[in-house]
Amino acid sequence: MGSNYLSKGIKRTALSLALGACFVGGVSAQSNSAGAINGTAGAGDTITIVSPDTGFTRTISASADGSYRFSALPTGKYKVTRNGADGTSSSRDIVVSVGTAANVDFVRAAADGSANTLDAVTVVGTNAINPIDVSSVESTTILTAEQIAKIPVPRDITGVALLAPGTIKGDAAFGNLASFGGSSVSENQYYVNGFNITNTFKNLNFAQIPFEAIAEQQIKTGGYGAEFGRSTGGVINLITKRGSNDFHAGGNIFWEPESLKETTPNLVYNNGRLVSDNSKDNGWAATASVWASGALIKDKLFGYALLQYGKTDDAGYPGSLSGGKNTQSEQKSPSWLVKLDWNINDNNLLELTAFSDKRKTDTAYYYTNFAENSVKPERGTYVGTLHEEDGGENYALKYTGYLTDSFTLTALAGHGEFSRSNHAIQADGSRISYDGNLNSVVGGCPIVRDQRPSDRRDATGIYSGCDFATSLNRADAKDTRDQFRIDAEWLLGSHVVKFGYDLDDFETVDGTAYSGNYYYQYLYHATAAQDYVRRINIRQGAEVKVEQRAFYVEDTWNITDNFLVYGGLRWDSFENKNGAGETYVKIDNQFAPRLGFSWDVNGDSSFKIFGNAGRYALPLTANVAVRGASASLYEFQDFTFTGVDPVTGAPLGTAPCELRNCYTEPFYANGEYGGAKNPNSIASTNLKPMYQDEYILGFQAQLTDHLSAGVRGIYRELKRAIDDTCDYRPIVDWAVNNGFTEDDVFGGLGNPSFPYCRLYNPGSDGVWNIDVNGDGTIENVRIAAGELGPKAKRTYSALEFFWEGAWDKFFLQGSYTYGKSKGNTEGGVKSDIGQGDTGTTQDFDYPELAIGSFGYLPNDRRHTLKMFGNWDITDEWSVGGNLLVQSGRPLNCFGVYGEDPVHYRNSYFSCDLGDPNGVDNGSTVVPRGTAGRMAWTTTFDMNVAYRPSFAEGLTFKVDVFNLFNSDKPTSVDEEGENSVGNPSVRNETYLTPLYWQAPRTVRFMVQYDF
Missing domain, CATH: 2.60.40.1120 (Carboxypeptidase-like, regulatory domain)
Structure with missing residues (x-):
């Protein structure tokens, strides 16, 4: 369609x-x-x-x-x-x-x-459906502000995108993001009035324009043309409201009261232990907007301006009967948008888009107390407050010139900034922050987590210590984008030729460190029957850049009055730079062809057959350089201990640990010891972008004047991925075979030209320039693909059935998708464990981690039914509904494989299927997705709107989300063994919920528009 x-x-x-x-x-x-x-x-x-x-x-x-x-x-x-x-x-x-x-x-x-x-x-005539768009080969959904207002849907971009066929909500670990056609949530692109607002740091965020300012939202789920790139998922394209000759103004208030908000279920472990009592969780949210639009100069200059202020207040009481912390969080979101349009003359237009989406969140932490003979949590002593700031300002200027009747030129220049810094204030007033210096002292309490079996934990429970800030960002962390693009369209008889060039420079200032400098993990060694503690210190900080260029040309040829063919070619170039401004990845002219057709079979837009095939490439995100290509520290060391500090939770009486799997000397994981890295050694010299091929074939028919329906088949195949390998063993083997000794190599592991983790295309040979023995001479090392691990694989196949009906006072739209997503990598992120290190997941770090990794992926939601619509009961009253029925995602059982050959603990597709009480009977491979599936989920939302006839422009509306308060888990703990391979964890935490369906909430709205 x-x-x-x-x-x-x-x-x-x-x-x-x-x-x-x-x-x-x-x-x-x-x-x-x-x-x-x-x-x-x-x-x-x-x-x-x-x-x-x-x-x-x-x-x-x-x-x-x-x-x-x-x-x-x-x-x-x-x-x-x-x-x-x-x-x-x-x-x-x-x-x-x-x-x-x-x-x-x-x-x-x-x-x-x-x-x-x-x-x-x-x-003229009756309220019929829109005609079938026989001019397009894309899979696209367009929703206007008026349409969105009639549906009970969250007031955010992702919420609207999830109405489109083929989209599902991504794992909550990555925030509120959508997965398109089996891709990961990090593979999408977002635009506002032609300006790219995707946050290229990790591709897990985007600038948020005030929702009230959106006039149209276009969701491209597949088949999009060569004009669009840097996406192997989907494209969300936003158009803002604008002024006209008529003056308009108005305002509204949305309010979600605490008294009508339900809570998620309590988290109870499999052994009956209460871990999180959510019965007292509460909160409210409110958003107010005012706007005005009109002509500053009639027929020439128009303006639209909106000011919005949002506030949320939430209280959470996580923590077990034996301790933990609860929170009181407040977020303030002042935002604004201005749109100016200048019709210079009939042939030249100029428009300015400017908006701000800054947010401040303050989260106060308290110890959790439980009253005597009561399981209800109570707020205890104040610990401190975490202050977070994110968002920024964006400006884009666009020119459109109708140079001749057949030639049109557009040019856009834009600048955007996004900050994401945080700091904390402890109860005594002292500040905890990080300036990005690897040698700086962060301050505060260390992070402490007790990961021993329940019978080995002390009175502090699974959480202990006085930490609350956990990982801190640099105080000056922010992202900056400068974009310029020019597009031209030329009508040549039956051909429409379009071509363009765009420049997109993205700069990131980033760094993280642990509060209190260290992260302590209390562990238990079952074989030795010994408690021990692991001390981890991870720090990073750098200013890095991604420079992107692209050129495209496309032609749409109307071969006959009712048959068109589309062809497009795109060339993308990417250059990634580390904290020293040195290039560590440069790829020129990645080729991405597109081809499609649309056949208006009857010549009257009543029956359309369409298809397309295309290649889509994805560049490397900026976050890779912060840790992988710049100076970073990843140190851990294991100790035995004699006690625990009652305030901080830090170990007392430590001594070097001599147990199996213990590190008696500081171990710098992945060779990250705080020194600079050689940029020429980070990426394989034959590195190429991640790309995917897509094929779509379908038809759409108008069944009556009021009803149309269609079906399309979709097949996507990931042909190449980018990830990192941290396996140094093939390098050692190469060195020995080329005249070096193992001692030579291990002596060189501490030099910056020997990075443990190196970027490559899984399934291709790795070719790195490495100083294997630290003597200052760079060797060109080629490692065969088979030694590094398997080829990255991911396929998505689906049938999408979609329909649309519109009658005099009623419309209904929906879709049913039967889809399969299969492979050994989800893509840029890893939902299995909530890993958001885009482009450098642990999937291919070592070949052993890939054993059993092929199977159904986290975004494999086999069945998805969507239905939404609205009924104007009278001229004053209307009711809307939104139904989502979806099958659950596949489940895994992660554990320790064998003797933990690469020291990744319980990260393998392997679980001990023997004695559930903890007797070590050896691990067995449990292939991806074969440990069952989560339950189906059903969510039904509805609204009622009242527009009194005595006050034109006044509207009252009530939206009820999750009307029946369905509370199925949406993701669960998939660790079937603990970090040392003890399967008793299965009886305690395995398959316990991490996130649930959003509980029932009620949203009231009053709006006046004149």
């Missing part, structure tokens, strides 16, 4: 649906921030479009074959008028949406080749 629309659509008769507003002859190459109008008229006729909102006017002449096209148009309503050479004229009203071509045909070729005028067709 080209475009799914939610609205009731343009009102038309059945005849006008088939002829007057059909999309025959349209093209799929559309701007990422504008739309188009095209169609047929008489040769030499003049066609004029006028925006009734802004007075914007353009006039062009139809070509010799009668075709015409208005490119790069601002979205909105237009009147299209044909003036014939014979003095006749006729008009149509049309709506232009982002990324689509709205067609108005005034003349249609008859079977004998003569021209039939369609002047008698008028755009």
